[in-house]
Amino acid sequence: MSSALDVTEALDIEPPTTELIRRVSSSLGLSTSPTGTFHGPPWTKTATSLTRSTTGGASHKQLKPFAAEEIKILLLENVNTTGQDILRSQGYQVTALKSSLPEDELIEKIRDVSVIGIRAKTKLTARVLQEAKNLMVVGCFCIGTNQVDTKFAAERGIAVFNSPFSNSRSVAELVVAEIISLARQLGDRSNEMHKGTWNKVSNGCWEIRGKTLGIIGYGHIGSQLSVLAEAFGMSVIFYDAVNLMALGTAKQKPTLEAMLRTADFVTCHVPELPETKNMIGRKEMEYMKDGSYLINASRGSVIDIPALIDAMRSGKIAGAALDVYPAEPAGNGDYFTNELNPWAEDLRSLKNIILTPHIGGSTEEAQSAIGIEVSEALVRYVNEGITLGAVNMPEVNLRSLTLDEPNHVRVIYIHRNIPGVLRGVNAILGDHNVDKQMTDSRGEVAYLMADISDVNVTVIKDIYQRLESLSSRIMTRVLY
Numbered sequence: 001m002s003s004a005l006d007v008t009e010a011l012d013i014e015p016p017t018t019e020l021i022r023r024v025s026s027s028l029g030l031s032t033s034p035t036g037t038f039h040g041p042p043w044t045k046t047a048t049s050l051t052r053s054t055t056g057g058a059s060h061k062q063l064k065p066f067a068a069e070e071i072k073i074l075l076l077e078n079v080n081t082t083g084q085d086i087l088r089s090q091g092y093q094v095t096a097l098k099s100s101l102p103e104d105e106l107i108e109k110i111r112d113v114s115v116i117g118i119r120a121k122t123k124l125t126a127r128v129l130q131e132a133k134n135l136m137v138v139g140c141f142c143i144g145t146n147q148v149d150t151k152f153a154a155e156r157g158i159a160v161f162n163s164p165f166s167n168s169r170s171v172a173e174l175v176v177a178e179i180i181s182l183a184r185q186l187g188d189r190s191n192e193m194h195k196g197t198w199n200k201v202s203n204g205c206w207e208i209r210g211k212t213l214g215i216i217g218y219g220h221i222g223s224q225l226s227v228l229a230e231a232f233g234m235s236v237i238f239y240d241a242v243n244l245m246a247l248g249t250a251k252q253k254p255t256l257e258a259m260l261r262t263a264d265f266v267t268c269h270v271p272e273l274p275e276t277k278n279m280i281g282r283k284e285m286e287y288m289k290d291g292s293y294l295i296n297a298s299r300g301s302v303i304d305i306p307a308l309i310d311a312m313r314s315g316k317i318a319g320a321a322l323d324v325y326p327a328e329p330a331g332n333g334d335y336f337t338n339e340l341n342p343w344a345e346d347l348r349s350l351k352n353i354i355l356t357p358h359i360g361g362s363t364e365e366a367q368s369a370i371g372i373e374v375s376e377a378l379v380r381y382v383n384e385g386i387t388l389g390a391v392n393m394p395e396v397n398l399r400s401l402t403l404d405e406p407n408h409v410r411v412i413y414i415h416r417n418i419p420g421v422l423r424g425v426n427a428i429l430g431d432h433n434v435d436k437q438m439t440d441s442r443g444e445v446a447y448l449m450a451d452i453s454d455v456n457v458t459v460i461k462d463i464y465q466r467l468e469s470l471s472s473r474i475m476t477r478v479l480y
């Protein structure tokens, strides 16, 4: 394979920085000649199933980084090996760490990488992203993307992908287990037995059959849970910000208050948003039925925990299960103390409370599926510029190039969404044979993808440099 330097010499662009490789040859199946060697498609190398466009029977031409080993990827928080394997099989340089990183260390490391993979704990704030000079894409190997400043990322041309539902079932199953465990005080009985105490009681222990489950947030997880709960003979009611079709015999309630006043068990499945902060506070706990139960496996900010402690001490709430907390440690260890969250010890001292370390999505099935799904999205984005599934960019895709089209180039132009940009871009691309083109915008950012035929290295260099000089430019990539 040719080196990065070969390309920059051929294109006469200096100096040969990683930045340059990212922008110009981040493409890639690139040799100094567009008709150079092509690699087998990635799905022939992994056991996975990268989706691809149909090309009418012709062989799909893989766009691959010219110097794949120059693509540096940092994976934090123990991303599953399924995902690591897919990325390594592309020839990228992958560093995988088990935990998250403190902000200053993260800033040091992120400066150097083209791709970062995280889970729920790593905070990619504007301050961190500002320093990520080479970063083109973030993979959230989880559902939530609240830990990333996705708007700031888009404004810097950094796409963000997640896995919207691969762990939904795992969370729903955990909540079912918690509903039964709270109703039967299983946590307390088990703790007593571990200490040698036999305490056979039925007082305050219930079947869940015939009880009412109130679900806040009837999305992927809430609706899965709805089906499971009905199978146990529960009645399901839910509250959501939008009107949704209820599954089975579930019923949507018009207000949160109406839902809280009726449910025996309340469970939260909303994203972290300003509107969902302390969504269940003192007032809402007052609305809840005496002796009801509260579960939170969404985000730690959704429940006012000091209010919950008071409500449990008074007996208003008979039991609770928490999987998420306002502050969570970067890795495993003895961290669940008042230093982390000032009320941690009060919480730990309560009866009939199940405390789990954010394991809602932590199953072999979910982590394996997420590893594959997010890594494949990252490969598609790095190699082909496809944004399908991105949470902060318009979704843009073009039919794949084929091996019958050797002298084609794919141009990606991420730009500010302002009037007149296409006039400028078309003045540059218009001199060439644009086979197909798609552009779309999302908020202040627009994404243009165009496949151009009959190009040589001089033409590519010219297109790249002229696009880069436009004032609307956020990021230009040229792939072939």
Ligand SMILES: NC(=O)C1=CN([C@@H]2O[C@H](COP(=O)(O)OP(=O)(O)OC[C@H]3O[C@@H](n4cnc5c(N)ncnc54)[C@H](O)[C@@H]3O)[C@@H](O)[C@H]2O)C=CC1
Binding pocket: 143, 144, 164, 165, 167, 168, 171, 216, 217, 218, 219, 220, 221, 222, 239, 240, 241, 242, 269, 270, 271, 272, 273, 275, 276, 297, 298, 299, 323, 324, 358, 359, 360, 361, 362
């Ligand atoms: N504990 C864990 O390990 C996991 C936690 N999660 C958390 O669970 C959350 C929910 O996940 P999904 O069900 O996949 O999300 P989703 O996006 O499919 O559903 C969320 C639902 O909440 C509703 N909603 C949003 N704002 C609301 C508001 N202010 N009031 C009422 N309803 C509102 C939405 O309309 C939507 O129906 C995620 O955002 C994530 O934070 C997700 C996976 C694992």
Ligand SMILES: O=C(O)CCC(=O)C(=O)O
Binding pocket: 119, 120, 141, 142, 143, 144, 145, 167, 358, 359, 361, 362
């Ligand atoms: O375990 C994880 O990676 C985080 C799960 C989660 O909270 C999510 O998917 O949003």
